[in-house]
Amino acid sequence: MSASVTRRGGADDRRWDGRARGMGTGMMFAGLRRWMGALGGKGRESGSNEVLDAEELSRWYSGLALEERLAISRELAPRVRAVRPAREPSTLPAVAVGRLVFEQDGPQGPIPMHHIKVELWDRDFGTPDDFLGEGFTDSDGCFSIRYDPADAGVNDLPDLEVRFFEPQHSFRPDGRVVEAWCRIGSEKGPDDHGGLHYDFGTLRLPYWEYDPTTPLARLLVTEEGTPPTAYAPGRALAMLKAVAPIELVKRRHLLQGRLGQAPSLDRIQADYPEAMTVRMERESPGSTRTDAFFGERLLNGMFSTLMDGDPEAPGDPEAFRLYFPWNAYEQDGVHCLPDVDVRLRLVEGRLLPVRIILGMREPGATAPGSPVTRRSYTPADGEAWEAAKRMARVSATLETELGNHLGQCHFNVEQYAIAAHRNLRRSPLRWLLMPHLREVVLINHSANGFLVGPTGYITRASALTERSVETRLLHLMGSYDWKGFAPAPPICESHRYARAAGLFWRLVGEHVDAFFAEHGAALEAQWSEVRRFSDDLVGHSAPAFVCRYLRATVPGRAAPWFVRSERMDLDAKVAATHAKAVSAVTRTDAPQPGEMEALKQLCRYVIYFATFRHAWANNLQWDDAGEVLYACLGLRWGKAGALSTEADHDVAPPPEEATEMLWISWMLSKTSYGFLLANEEADVHPRFVECLRAHAAEFSALGMDIRTVSSRINI
Template identity: 80%
Template sequence: MRLAPWILRFLSTLGFKVQHAQSDLLDSSELARWYANLAPDERAAVSRELAPRVRALPALRAARDPSTLPAVATGRLVFELDGPQGPIPLHHLKVELWDRDPGAPDDYLGEGLTDDDGYFTIRYDPADAGIGDLPDLELRFFEPQHTFRKDGRVVETWRRIGAERGPDDHGGLHYDFGTIRQPYWEYDPSTPLARLLVTEQGTPPTDYAPGRALAMLKAVAPIEVIKRRHLLQIRLGMAPSVEQIQADYPEPMTVRREREAPGSTRSDAFFGERLLNGMFATVLDRDPEVSGDPHAFRLYFPWNAYEQDGVHCLPEVDVRLRLEEGHVLPTRIILGLREPGATAPGSPLTRRTFTPEDGAGWESAKRIARVSATLDTELGNHLGQCHFNIEQYAIAANRNLRRNPVRWLLMPHLREVVLINHSANGFLVGPTGYITRASALTQQGVETRLLHLMGSYDWKGFTPAVPVCEGHRYAHAGQLFWRVLGEHIDSFFAEHGGEVEAQWREVRRFSDDLVAHSAPAFVCRYLRARVPGKDAPWFERSERMDLDEKTHAPPPRAVSAVTHTDVPQPGELEALKQLCRYVLFFATFRHAWANNLQWEDAGEVLYACLGLRWGKDGFLAAEEDPSVAPPPEQATEMLWISWMLSKTNYGFILANEEDDVHPRLVELLRARTAEFQALGMDIRTISSRINI
């Protein structure tokens, strides 16, 4: 192989004696040894110099008529795990063919795309491997990535996801790689939820953005020292009190308000306000016992349906509220109490009712209700409805959306969620997870609750919560954000709708994966008996799935299908727009509301935690009773987690750090900054995806 003059000049700059090389020939083995003997920095310099020329070769070769190239490589790419009908094709991935030269720069031979069934054909010229060199074949697989320019134009790139070695010194003109199984966004077969399969020593098929790690370090480093000191004191037998632990952490909102106005955060008005606008913000039903009264509401937590540890006290909680002069106030709290030590689901209950006239008993009942709301928020509004719910859309989208422009719309808001959820598998849930240790629910209880929750989430027919009063800021902000998303998605489909329809087969497969792997629809016995097919004006249908549809037999899946065909039918394009709007809403606004307020509403151990113990004098003990409150280890963990979740932020919509969010959405939200601010929401704090 004769070295080109530019290579000679470059090697001369590295100190090689090449003055006679122009008249000498180096065969491939000599060149390989030469390259292999370079120091790492020298090898990197050669690679930087060669890379533009190597990458320019495909453009030069593209000018050739592919049908004239003498050799061909074929094969089929499928997922590692089969589906019910056998191998599942990996469609529309880029496949590159290379001559693999160990110890020397590789030679690019050609490329192609897998078709709908995962098959590929790559024509190439074996002479491109170099004079006297028979190609050592290797396939490399790539998935599409994108960024947006400021004007909204898409810039596509390819990210390598795998490779397959072929034969060495292949002298033939045809080689069939056969069926290649590629581990790629596989579903975990060990769980009834749509979760990503990550093997014990494996890693997820995606990465955090680089800036996210720095954001985590900046947020957590100061409080990590505090938590470690507390844990060391506990191990040394010098456990600090809950009050001491609280004082060591930054001051949360409830502690500050108590310092400024003692008793304010334990008032009935504050209790109702946080149910409307705090991290607990949830749907309130009308009180079914007060027919036709638009001012009477109910909030119910059915904890007796789940296995408990017998150590913590977690009664069923039935809160009745009333709207008075613009404020939602609790009027009655009914607790369904198990006997201490009872663990089985459906254990016998004793019901006790508390009202404001009960003094200390009323204050204790409100505390129990706050703890119930905190646990329900962590498992429902936060972990279930946002994290695990969005993970199922992320897996299905990454498995199926590549040519369809819907990928540009969804992917910025689906990235990283599987990473943070993978961390939650042992950190929050599981046998040693914090929720399992700190709440009354056992591991089985947590898993059953999550299965029921996931069985109640569906994109179809979803609308944000309807405000119950002027001061219902969460609902007003949710409605505003929903409208912005509608504008954004309508504009996107107006621009790309034709190509969305042209690539509808990807939508079909996306929809099929979603439905097949979603949890079974779950409707509890109480609702099943009182809502489907009946007049139930007390039941709030916003933010709820269609119970009439989900109670059919046989039990359907929780997630509804967008389509059942490879060509869109009437109404299905609108259904896809609704699904996209739903995904963006939960990956951005809804997660931000539940997550970012955790330090405000769960930053004081005695105000709200995940679980209260029975205690020496029973569950109605005063806040100061340490036998009821979380023990020191769980107290410091709770504050560390609340701070970490609320304060670790990276990937904001408005900042658009990775340039992957469509500029139109950024501008639509920025234009409404003042409207969101009036509702108490800083739009700059909303992330574009779930990564914490």
């Protein structure tokens, strides 16, 4: 593993800062005056050769940023004082020791923070601090830094402080890595320490902590706190550019509602940019409500998902089923959300719905498992069939938002992001995964109140209550595992989503294989970090969840209708006691046979969901959820029942929810920053970027502009 290292806040950049201050204030100011004079009298009017006096220079210098002070120190170094010969750390007379652990304990007590860079400094007031030495924590979180107290300056006893740094990286165009260090915390020690030994003791650092209040692997962010990371600067501009045109539209609608003058749904729709289905209806009325369009969007739209075979026709390769079991969850009694069982069939290369079975509760029923009446609809039922298709579209929209989008992409990837940030520092695995794990915890933190929670949009706009949203997400997260995953093959030639997924999956595999071939030895050498990464993943993942229906029909049985390639191993999870959803990669500090291939599979899985899968579910939201009457998160029990026509606005979302829905769909689809091919932060290996660019035409033929796929989840 070769890497070109750029230090951020490292010893080489700071050593002269301390020695310049050690020569005394007078000598330093004299040197500064000489230097300032040589620069033409910085601080005076342009063109003047006057120099600052000591008092003016002191005020000017104290107002500089740290990096500017360091630059002055480096400039003055060769002019004012000769550099003392460097000594080996083992010969330095003093030592500072300590142990760094996470803020929260694990089952066995404190959790050590391994391989964290630790710098020892002498604090000074009003002038730059003095760098004394550096080291790294070991596997148990312990550090030991030898230093020379004289580096604090003449007649100055050091005021000790340790500072902690995590690594960051970027790639050069030739694929070489450039490392940098980012400060993550510090701890003050004693003032005027005259001894030759100091023990900082056990230091707790609140760093990428798990939220103990949720069964999901979520990042802990206190009410007044901030996450331990930040968005790239360009992302804020992208958000402003996307949202500014529609923000005033939404605010006007909400204000009109508060004044008792709520606009109609038609007016709300017209005030937003024209969505795909609205445009299609304008050009060809009725085109988006056909059976063929319904099937096409289930294959290739935002709703694209796994297609099981029809269990009632297990030997028929052209019969398929989608099932959404909403009656298992508590509902609010205001919205109608039945169990939805859609049977579909391939007819001349097109996927068509042939039967829709709805398990309807009585209006107002809220308890999970409430009695239901099953009603079956076919194309022969006319308006009732159209209403059933609309109910199925709404059900698919809700399942997409909670499952394909929020659960399988956002929260699923977050659990890998937390474990990676807590454990990957020396392992080259960090260079492969971190570009795809940055920022996801930030957008998920926003979703805690914006989409879910007591006032979240999903809670307000759908039949699911806050508690049932949490339960559904727990069940979903309990069904996601990297082990054995592969995108299901297309069911027909027109299944563009599945074909694009297969192509992207293959290219990610080639990228991961090439990376492991290049860094395999270093990955093995730092396998202990992989083990800790794996331990955190498994230890904090949701309990494996297999519903009663699948337990009765799949584990231990042939079940040819059940597509296993995108699911966790149900047989293994059902057989294991207290099984976790995420499988372990390793349980040892050295790779065992097959574990390197398992790690490859995990990496491939994470990159796929953080990039392609999220892009497909997210970027098509304005196309498939940009028309209130076509698809929304919930239909209400209207005066004529929930299965009335689109003309009955008592069933549709009320004006406030309608304008919020359109605002959210536009914002999610149109806010884009951090593209894979743009590689704005240069943190993705250029080989992967060029590989995707080389296949852009193939993706375009399948309906995907590869330039719109982001390298990470940040919206």
